[in-house]
Structure formats: structure tokens, C-alpha cells
Amino acid sequence: MNAIELTRLDIAYGPARVVHDVSLAVAEGESFALVGESGSGKSTILKAIAGLAPDWTGTISVLGNPRAHRPERDFARTCQMVFQDPYGSLHPRKTVDDCLAEPLAVHGLKGRDERVKAALAAVGLDRRFRFRYPHQLSGGQRQRVAIARALMLEPRILLLDEPTSALDVSVQAEILNLLKKLRREQGLTYLLVTHNLPVVSFLCDRLAVMRHGRIVEVAHVEALKTGRLADPYSRELYAASGGALQPA
Amino acid sequence: MTAPLLSIKNLTVTFPTPKGPVEVVRGISFSLGRERLGIVGESGSGKSMTGRSILKLIRPPGRVTADEMVFDGIDLASLRERRMRALRGARISMVMQDPKFSLNPVMTVGEQIGEALKTHRPMPRRQLRARVLEMLEAVRINEPERVADLYPHEVSGGMGQRVMIAMMLIPEPDLLIADEPTSALDVSVQAQVLDIIDELVRRNGMGLILISHDLGLVARYCDRILVMNGGEIVEECAARDLDKARHPYTRGLLAAMPRMDEDRDELPVLDRSAWAAT
Amino acid sequence: MSAVRDWLLDDSPASRLQASLGRSWRSFSALMRNPLAVAGALIILALIVMAVFAPWIAPYSAIGQDLANRLAPPSALHWMGTDELGRDIFSRVVFGSRITLMIVTMVAVISAPIGLLVGAISGYFGGWTDRVLMGLTDIFLSMPKLILALAFVAALGPGIENAIIAIAITAWPVYARIARAETITFRDSEFIAAVQLQGASSARVILRHVLPLCASSTIIRVTLDMAGIILTAAGLGFLGLGAQPPLPEWGAMISSGRNFILDQWWVATMPGFAIIAVSLGFCFLGDGLRDVLDPKQRDGR
Numbered sequence: 001m002n003a004i005e006l007t008r009l010d011i012a013y014g015p016a017r018v019v020h021d022v023s024l025a026v027a028e029g030e031s032f033a034l035v036g037e038s039g040s041g042k043s044t045i046l047k048a049i050a051g052l053a054p055d056w057t058g059t060i061s062v063l064g065n066p067r068a069h070r071p072e073r074d075f076a077r078t079c080q081m082v083f084q085d086p087y088g089s090l091h092p093r094k095t096v097d098d099c100l101a102e103p104l105a106v107h108g109l110k111g112r113d114e115r116v117k118a119a120l121a122a123v124g125l126d127r128r129f130r131f132r133y134p135h136q137l138s139g140g141q142r143q144r145v146a147i148a149r150a151l152m153l154e155p156r157i158l159l160l161d162e163p164t165s166a167l168d169v170s171v172q173a174e175i176l177n178l179l180k181k182l183r184r185e186q187g188l189t190y191l192l193v194t195h196n197l198p199v200v201s202f203l204c205d206r207l208a209v210m211r212h213g214r215i216v217e218v219a220h221v222e223a224l225k226t227g228r229l230a231d232p233y234s235r236e237l238y239a240a241s242g243g244a245l246q247p248a
Numbered sequence: 249m250t251a252p253l254l255s256i257k258n259l260t261v262t263f264p265t266p267k268g269p270v271e272v273v274r275g276i277s278f279s280l281g282r283e284r285l286g287i288v289g290e291s292g293s294g295k296s297m298t299g300r301s302i303l304k305l306i307r308p309p310g311r312v313t314a315d316e317m318v319f320d321g322i323d324l325a326s327l328r329e330r331r332m333r334a335l336r337g338a339r340i341s342m343v344m345q346d347p348k349f350s351l352n353p354v355m356t357v358g359e360q361i362g363e364a365l366k367t368h369r370p371m372p373r374r375q376l377r378a379r380v381l382e383m384l385e386a387v388r389i390n391e392p393e394r395v396a397d398l399y400p401h402e403v404s405g406g407m408g409q410r411v412m413i414a415m416m417l418i419p420e421p422d423l424l425i426a427d428e429p430t431s432a433l434d435v436s437v438q439a440q441v442l443d444i445i446d447e448l449v450r451r452n453g454m455g456l457i458l459i460s461h462d463l464g465l466v467a468r469y470c471d472r473i474l475v476m477n478g479g480e481i482v483e484e485c486a487a488r489d490l491d492k493a494r495h496p497y498t499r500g501l502l503a504a505m506p507r508m509d510e511d512r513d514e515l516p517v518l519d520r521s522a523w524a525a526t
Numbered sequence: 527m528s529a530v531r532d533w534l535l536d537d538s539p540a541s542r543l544q545a546s547l548g549r550s551w552r553s554f555s556a557l558m559r560n561p562l563a564v565a566g567a568l569i570i571l572a573l574i575v576m577a578v579f580a581p582w583i584a585p586y587s588a589i590g591q592d593l594a595n596r597l598a599p600p601s602a603l604h605w606m607g608t609d610e611l612g613r614d615i616f617s618r619v620v621f622g623s624r625i626t627l628m629i630v631t632m633v634a635v636i637s638a639p640i641g642l643l644v645g646a647i648s649g650y651f652g653g654w655t656d657r658v659l660m661g662l663t664d665i666f667l668s669m670p671k672l673i674l675a676l677a678f679v680a681a682l683g684p685g686i687e688n689a690i691i692a693i694a695i696t697a698w699p700v701y702a703r704i705a706r707a708e709t710i711t712f713r714d715s716e717f718i719a720a721v722q723l724q725g726a727s728s729a730r731v732i733l734r735h736v737l738p739l740c741a742s743s744t745i746i747r748v749t750l751d752m753a754g755i756i757l758t759a760a761g762l763g764f765l766g767l768g769a770q771p772p773l774p775e776w777g778a779m780i781s782s783g784r785n786f787i788l789d790q791w792w793v794a795t796m797p798g799f800a801i802i803a804v805s806l807g808f809c810f811l812g813d814g815l816r817d818v819l820d821p822k823q824r825d826g827r
């Protein structure tokens with residue numbers, strides 16, 4: 001069974017269609033990357049899967065179940081999302097603790113104190129950050145809170161929208177190691193959006209390259225490591241990242 | 249050599265806490281000519297606070313003190329808020345780290361860019377619109393006509409950042425402080441946007457402070473680099489010598505970067521105890 | 527003492543209770559450091575004390591007439607003088623604080639939550655919900671407050687309770703507008719999307735995540751509106767539709783003192799001072815609250 005399966009997916013915002021005819025299958029336990037041009041619809045695909053971009057046609061199925069066009073309570077425990085902008089994704093009037101305890105409260109889960117502490121430790125945030133407000137945290141610290149929040153419900157699938165682009169390399173390394181470890185230990189599935197090809201190379205098994213709302217190439221990570229991407233745009237991205245191209 | 253564009257001595261930013269004040273920037277000094285200065289450092293090391301304090305954008309109760317903070321002969325430290333507002337945007341601009349958060353959610357991005365220009369240089373409507381579209385195109389936005397009429401929550405992460413950059417560049421400032429300006433951009437657009445900034449530096453003699461955690465990027469686009477940690481400058485070097493940096497902290501940062509042909513199972517993380525003692 | 531203080535101000539609280547107590551303590555001490563807010567709080571505290579202990583504070587009865595002593599100027603016997611029926615104005619002002627306090631709290635308790643809820647729902651859902659609710663709000667907004675209140679009291683019958691209901695009904699649309707405007711600025715933001723994704727129901731999102739963000743501007747607005755509410759109540763009283771005589775309602779006292787304003791200035795002025803003092807108290811407190819309720823401006827962690 002595939003963790004995520006998209007067939008002939010078109011996504012629109014009002015009159016503007018931004019994603020065209022995307023088909024994709026992510027196996028369970030796989031880590032799949034979406035890379036590509038800015039504004040090409042990568043975040044939109046994640047939002048459609050999560051139910052936040054409701055205007056789509058085609059099919060989306062997650063662990064074999066078709067997805068509705070809105071967020072759902074049961075789905076929340078299967079799949080969570082980390083947003084691109086750590087400044088906009090935390091409630092300005094809630095402390096880190098409120099923010100992490102909220103999903104537990106929504107689902108009536110017990111042992112909140114322990115779980116919140118464990119989650120903070122897992123993302124490498126000191127205890128003294130627990131009762132701070134977002135405006136008292138730096139960009140990187142906020143993103144770690146956002147990742148911790150996504151992990152609170154122990155989902156099987158994580159939709160990661162540029163989880164480390166706001167982080168410095170040392171924290172990025174910590175988060176990448178953490179994501180890798182979680183995946184190994186809990187068999188998580190990742191659908192990761194990034195523009196950092198080396199991150200793909202470290203964390204992912206396959207990648208899809210997007211441009212103008214379409215997938216132009218799906219490749220195995222080996223092709224990336226060895227610089228044997230086929231599509232001209234993928235090769236352009238690869239070269240701009242400082243990779244040495246090989247004949248496809 | 250002429251007087252520097254910006255000179256800062258012993259800059260300190262403190263936040264009061266019930267347990268006494270905490271210094272998030274601890275007495276740093278540097279000066280900047282019409283050149284490109286990079287500031288790198290780990291998350292929480294005080295990079296953004298340094299940038300914000302130059303524009304006096306630290307919200308109370310945060311406090312900024314400095315022995316000297318002079319921009320082009322103007323003493324920023326003693327400047328009144330009203331004069332400071334005239335300076336902000338027109339002569340010193342800052343691209344904030346939180347692009348969408350810094351935009352007004354109920355105004356279209358086109359209007360906001362227009363506003364940024366209009367307040368410093370009034371011009372007729374038609375011409376304003378043309379300048380706005382031109383600027384959006386300059387930051388490589390594909391359909392400027394459409395994007396100008398979108399609200400901030402309707403643009404993608406990378407577009408938001410480029411809108412911010414357009415807004416800050418349109419009045420052609422003398423000093424640009426760019427806080428993680430391209431963290432949400434794909435590499436090819438990133439290069440194009442930085443090239444635009446670079447051109448302004450060359451053509452107009454603009455000064456640039458580029459705050460980033462991307463060492464490679466900073467090395468490529470800057471002349472000089474400051475490495476910050478725990479609110480202090482731990483190392484200063486010419487950009488081309490970055491890979492020869494000696495401080496264990498800088499070396500740690502370099503090692504933590506994943507590579508294109510990554511085969512390590514785990515990335516080395518910083519051993520923070522290594523230099524904490526010093 | 528200092529151990530308790532240290533515990534409250536601990537940089538890394540060990541429990542949620544400690545954190546929230548510490549937070550309240552810090553808000554409280556921040557409020558106490560703001561001189562205007564302290565002044566406001568003191569005035570309102572005085573109002574409450576006056577209302578609670580009115581029978582002990584007032585030297586005379588509020589309604590006992592003494593026609594021999596009509597329109598006496600302020601003196602040691604009658605601190606604020608007497609009115610046209612020889613009643614002691616000071617005593618009436620003291621007893622009047624009960625009515626004022628009741629009107630003000632009842633109106634706030636009824637209209638602020640209604641306004642907040644209508645505004646938040648309208649802004650959050652948008653679409654036709656928004657159009658219907660805002661259409662309704664606009665109808666209320668487009669009519670002058672006093673006239674609308676008058677119409678309601680005329681329909682419900684005169685009396686202080688009905689006056690309160692009438693004023694509450696006319697007061698909520700402003701709060702609905704404010705709450706809606708605030709909600710719209712962040713309903714598309716990612717922190718709201720994040721709670722939706724966690725499976726929170728719309729009711730929970732609105733109550734726990736949207737309302738707290740609108741609350742502070744509404745609270746500030748409510749405190750600033752208090753003066754207007756007191757005056758509307760007075761206006762109704764004057765027209766014989768609010769507090770009924772001989773109830774010592776401040777507004778009604780002013781209206782009756784109007785006739786003697788030139789020769790016996792104290793009759794209308796003394797309750798006027800009371801209204802001004804209380805309104806200012808609410809304004810000061812509102813200002814102080816704004817500084818405290820906005821965590822971006824609050825110091826410390």
C-alpha cells in the first residue's frame with residue numbers, strides 16, 4: 001500500500017489553476033522530496049493533501065483512504081504538516097507549552113506534561129523555552145517548536161514544507177539527524193519540500209522536480225548524487241547548487 | 249580611505265528578565281564601507297538583533313546601548329524617532345527574516361510596494377504601478393501583473409521574500425540589511441536575486457549587510473565575514489578565506505553542511521562544549 | 527516572601543501552574559508600574575467600595591426629602607449641597623454608584639461577548655455567513671444609539687433592567703466590527719491552519735485561538751466606551767425611560783439639576799464630576815491594560 005498516492009491532481013485557487021496533472025506515489029516508509037522553482041506549487045500540493053487547499057480535482061489517497069477536501073480529525077493522527085514560515089505558524093499569544101499541548105487536548109490524550117517535555121528534548125530545545133512566547137524566540141527556535149508540534153500526535157506521515165530553510169547549518173544538521181532517526185525508529189513517511197539539493201541527498205530516497213505547476217522529472221536519489229538528472233531544468237537547478245553535471 | 253558608511257562600537261542589546269538583564273548581543277564592534285559584509289552564526293546567536301538594532305527596531309523592553317553608532321555622519325544613537333523613521337526605508341532598509349509576517353495581511357503586495365516608494369518619492373499613480381511591476385519583474389516574479397494583486401497569504405513563501413526584497417530595494421537605499429533574504433528561494437532564483445542586490449552595491453555604491461546561516465552563500469556574495477556566536481563576534485575573515493577559518497565553531501558549521509553526494513549516515517553536529525569555556 | 531517571589535519569577539518554571547501564576551504576577555506588577563493604570567484602578571476600586579458600603583458611607587438617606595433645606599449650597603453638613611427636594615447630593619452620588627456599577631458591568635457582560643462572538647464567526651467563516659451577520663451588524667450600527675435604545679425601552683417598558691438590555695443591544699455591533707476586522711487579518715495565517723490540521727473543531731479554533739487575539743482590542747474599546755454607556759443610561763433616565771425616580775441615578779440627577787445650573791451649579795455638577803471621574807478611571811485602566819495584554823510589549827519572560 002502506498003502512503004500517499006496522487007493521480008491526475010489539478011489544484012486551483014479560485015480562477016487560477018496552479019498545479020496541473022500531477023501523479024505521484026510515495027511508498028510507506030519512503031522519504032520523498034519535492035524540489036523546484038519557487039512558486040511552482042510545491043507547498044500547494046502539501047496543502048491539498050492536508051485539506052487546506054480544498055479546490056482540487058483528481059484523487060488523493062493517504063494509506064489507501066481517499067482524502068476529503070478539508071482537514072479532518074482522524075486524519076490529524078495519521079499525517080501532520082510543518083509549515084514553511086516559522087514566523088507565521090505559531091500563535092503569537094500562546095506559549096510554547098500551550099502550542100505543544102493543544103493537539104493533545106484536542107484528541108484528549110493523557111500525560112501532557114511528560115509528552116511536552118519529551119518533545120522539547122527531542123528537538124533540542126532547552127526547558128527554559130517551554131513557557132516563552134514566540135516573539136521571545138529566534139527564527140530557528142520557532143521552527144523547532146513547529147516540528148515538535150507536528151510530532152506531538154505521533155503521525156505516520158509528515159508533510160514537511162522546507163523544515164530547515166530557516167535554520168542555521170548546525171541546527172539543520174540536528175534536525176536532519178532527528179528526522180532520519182525518527183524515520184528509522186518509527187517507520188515514518190516523509191513528503192519533503194526543499195530547495196536545498198544536498199538535504200535531499202542526505203534524507204530522501206527519491207525526488208520529483210517541479211516547474212510551472214507540473215512535475216518535470218522523478219528521479220532516484222542516486223541520480224542526484226551522481227549528477228545524472230535528465231530534464232534540462234533539473235540539470236539547471238543541479239548546476240546552480242554547485243553540483244558537477246554528468247551525462248544523463 | 250574615506251569615513252566608513254556605518255561604524256559601530258561596543259553594541260549591546262539586553263533584555264531584562266526577572267533574574268536580571270540578559271545580553272543577547274555583547275559589545276560587538278565593526279565598521280562597514282560601501283562593501284558587502286556577511287554575518288553568519290548559529291540560530292539564536294544574535295544576528296537578527298544586531299541588524300534590528302542598527303535600525304532601532306528593538307522593541308521595548310529590549311535595550312540597545314553603544315559607544316558609537318554612526319551612519320554616514322549621522323549619530324543613530326541619539327537620533328529622534330521621527331528622524332529615524334525618515335531614514336528607515338529611504339536610506340537604510342532591512343529585509344526582515346519573517347517575510348510574510350512583516351507584510352500587511354489586508355493590503356495587496358502591489359499596493360505595499362507602491363506605498364514604500366510613494367512615501368519617499370511621490371509620483372503619479374500610473375507611473376507608480378509601472379515601477380512596481382518593473383521591480384517585481386526584477387526580482388524574477390513570473391507574472392507580475394497577477395502577483396501585484398495578490399494578498400500576502402496568497403503568495404508562496406519564496407514570492408513573499410522577493411516581495412519584501414522588492415519593497416526594500418525600490419527606494420534605492422544606501423545601506424541594505426538583509427536578514428536571511430533568500431532562505432525560501434530555490435537556488436537558481438536565489439542566485440538571480442542576489443545578483444540584483446550585488447548590482448546595486450556596485451552601481452550605486454550601496455553598503456550591504458547580509459545575515460545568513462548559509463556559509464557558502466555568504467562566502468560567494470560578500471567581501472568580509474563576521475562569525476557570531478552567543479552574541480559575540482568570534483571570528484572575522486575575508487570571504488575567500490572562509491574555508492581556512494580556524495575557530496572550532498566556524499569549522500563545526502562548515503562540517504555540518506550536507507553535501508550533494510552525501511553518504512554520511514549522520515551529520516556531525518556542533519559540540520558546544522568545545523568553545524563554550526573560552 | 528522572597529522565596530515565593532523567586533518561585534513566581536523562575537526563568538524555567540517546573541509546572542504549568544507555576545508558569546501561569548508567574549505570568550499573572552508579572553502582568554499585575556507591570557500594571558502596577560504604570561501610574562495611569564494605577565490611578566484608573568484606584569478610581570474603579572473606590573467606585574466598587576462606594577457601591578458595596580454605600581449605607582455606611584452615606585451620611586443621609588438617598589431618597590429622604592427635606593423640603594426646608596432645598597438647594598442648599600455645599601457645606602459641612604451637606605458636602606455636595608442638596609437638590610430641589612432637599613436630598614443630600616453626596617448621599618445620592620454614593621448610592622448612585624451602585625446603579626452605575628450595575629449598568630456598566632451588565633452591559634459589558636452582555637454586549638462584549640456577543641460582539642466578539644459575532645465578529646469572530648463572521649470573520650472566520652467569511653462568505654455568506656459574513657454577509658448575513660455583517661448586514662445585521664450594519665443595520666444596528668446605522669441607527670443612532672440613543673434612538674435605538676429608546677425604541678427598545680419603549681417596546682420593553684421603562685425600568686433600569688430594560689434600559690440595560692437596550693443599551694447592551696445597541697453596544698455590541700461596534701465590538702463585532704472590531705473583532706471581525708482583527709479576525710480577517712489572521713484567519714488565513716498558518717498558525718490557524720496548524721490547529722485546523724490538528725483536528726480542532728471550528729468552535730474550538732474560534733474560542734481558543736481566534737478570540738484571544740481579538741479580546742484585548744475589545745477590552746480596551748469596552749473600557750473606553752464606558753463613559754458613553756453611562757451617558758446613554760442617563761439620557762434614558764432623563765426621558766423617564768431608564769432609572770425611575772427617586773432612584774439616585776447620576777445621569778438623571780444631572781438632567782434634573784439642569785434647570786438650576788446657573789444659580790445652583792452644584793446640583794448638576796456634582797454627579798457630573800462623578801461621571802467624569804469614573805469614565806476617566808475606565809480610560810486609564812483601559813490604557814494600562816493594553817500595555818499589559820499585549821505580550822509583545824510585556825517585559826521579561
Ligand SMILES: Nc1ncnc2c1ncn2[C@@H]1O[C@H](COP(=O)(O)OP(=O)(O)OP(=O)(O)O)[C@@H](O)[C@H]1O
Pocket residue numbers: 013016018037038039040041042043044045084398401402403404405406407432433434
Ligand atoms: N491562497 C491562495 N490564493 C491564490 N493563489 C495562491 C494561494 N496560495 C498560493 N497561490 C499561488 O499558487 C502558486 C504556487 O504557490 P506555492 O505556495 O505552492 O509555491 P511553492 O512551490 O511552495 O513556492 P515556494 O518555494 O516559493 O514556497 C503561486 O503562484 C501562488 O501565488
Ligand SMILES: Nc1ncnc2c1ncn2[C@@H]1O[C@H](COP(=O)(O)OP(=O)(O)OP(=O)(O)O)[C@@H](O)[C@H]1O
Pocket residue numbers: 135136137138139140141166167168263272289290291292293294295296297298345461826827
Ligand atoms: N523579546 C525577547 N526576550 C528575551 N529574549 C529574546 C527576545 N527576543 C529574542 N530573544 C533571544 O535573543 C537571542 C538572539 O535572537 P536573534 O533573533 O538575534 O537570533 P538569530 O541569530 O537571528 O537566530 P536565527 O538564525 O535563528 O534567526 C535568542 O536566543 C532569542 O531567544
Ligand SMILES: [Mg+2]
Pocket residue numbers: 042043044084161404405406
Ligand atoms: Mg512553498
Ligand SMILES: [Mg+2]
Pocket residue numbers: 138139295296297345427
Ligand atoms: Mg534571525
